[in-house]
Amino acid sequence: xxxxxxxxxxxxxxxxxxxxxxxxxxxxxxxxxxxxxxxxxxxxxxxxxxxxxxxxxxxxxxxxxxxxxxxxxxxxxxxxxxxxxxxxxxxxxxxxxxxxxxxxxxxxxxxxxxxxxxxxxxxxxxxxxxxxxxxxxxxxxxxxxxxxxxxxxxxxxxxxxxxxxxxxxxxxxxxx
Numbered sequence: 001x002x003x004x005x006x007x008x009x010x011x012x013x014x015x016x017x018x019x020x021x022x023x024x025x026x027x028x029x030x031x032x033x034x035x036x037x038x039x040x041x042x043x044x045x046x047x048x049x050x051x052x053x054x055x056x057x058x059x060x061x062x063x064x065x066x067x068x069x070x071x072x073x074x075x076x077x078x079x080x081x082x083x084x085x086x087x088x089x090x091x092x093x094x095x096x097x098x099x100x101x102x103x104x105x106x107x108x109x110x111x112x113x114x115x116x117x118x119x120x121x122x123x124x125x126x127x128x129x130x131x132x133x134x135x136x137x138x139x140x141x142x143x144x145x146x147x148x149x150x151x152x153x154x155x156x157x158x159x160x161x162x163x164x165x166x167x168x169x170x171x172x173x174x175x176x
Contacts, residue, residue, distance in 0.1 A: 008038050013045060014059055021059070022088065025097035026104060029055070056104065060114035065122040074132035075176065081125070082149040082172050083165045090164040095157045122146065141175070148175040 008016075016037035021029050029052065035042040049055040066084060068077040089095040105115035126145050130138035152171035156164045 008040055008044070010048065010058070011062070013038055013040075013048060014055075014062060017055055017059055021101070022094050022097055025100035026056070027100065028097075031055075053108075056101075057110055057114070060105075060111050060118075063114065063118055065118060065125060068125060068129055074129045078126060078129040078133065078145070079169060079172050079176075081129075082145075083169050085122075085149070086153060086164040086168040089153065092157060092160070095153065095164070099157075119146075135176075145172055145175050148172050 013034060017029065017034045019037050020033040024033065031042040031045040031049075031052075034055070035045045038045070045055075049058060066081065068074075068081045070077070072080060089098050101111075102115075105111050123142050123146055127138045127142035130141055130145065135141055148171040149168050152167040153164055156162065156167040161167070162170075
């Protein structure tokens with residue numbers, strides 16, 4: 001006898017979880033909240049993932065940095081990509097919610113491994129775009145560009161000046 005067909009795919013549930021996480025942070029991420037976002041019963045989310053930790057690991061495992069636009073010159077594609085990464089956290093509440101995940105990444109080896117992979121993937125993309133833009137020092141400049149992007153977000157969250165995307169753009173342009 002076959003079980004009931006799933007009304008939502010794992011990806012749809014993870015999309016719902018990402019939305020809830022973006023609004024509430026890790027502390028507010030619940031099966032009930034994910035279920036409400038996905039339009040299904042909480043028991044369905046629990047049955048699929050079993051624990052909040054497993055849900056967070058599934059989210060982290062599928063996370064990949066977005067690809068740069070290929071219709072722009074490499075330097076412009078790099079700046080656009082790093083600015084685009086700031087957009088989901090351009091409101092302080094969303095930044096705070098996503099920032100709560102960083103503590104888990106630092107404390108939990110399984111989550112930390114996914115965070116490290118994501119970071120190194122993005123750093124490789126930065127280096128590739130820098131090289132394509134003609135920067136001979138692309139491998140050594142890439143970490144500085146990445147640090148400028150991340151630092152701009154943190155400083156924006158602390159001082160509230162301007163917008164997150166503008167702060168990232170200015171910081172990255174200064175390093176380039």
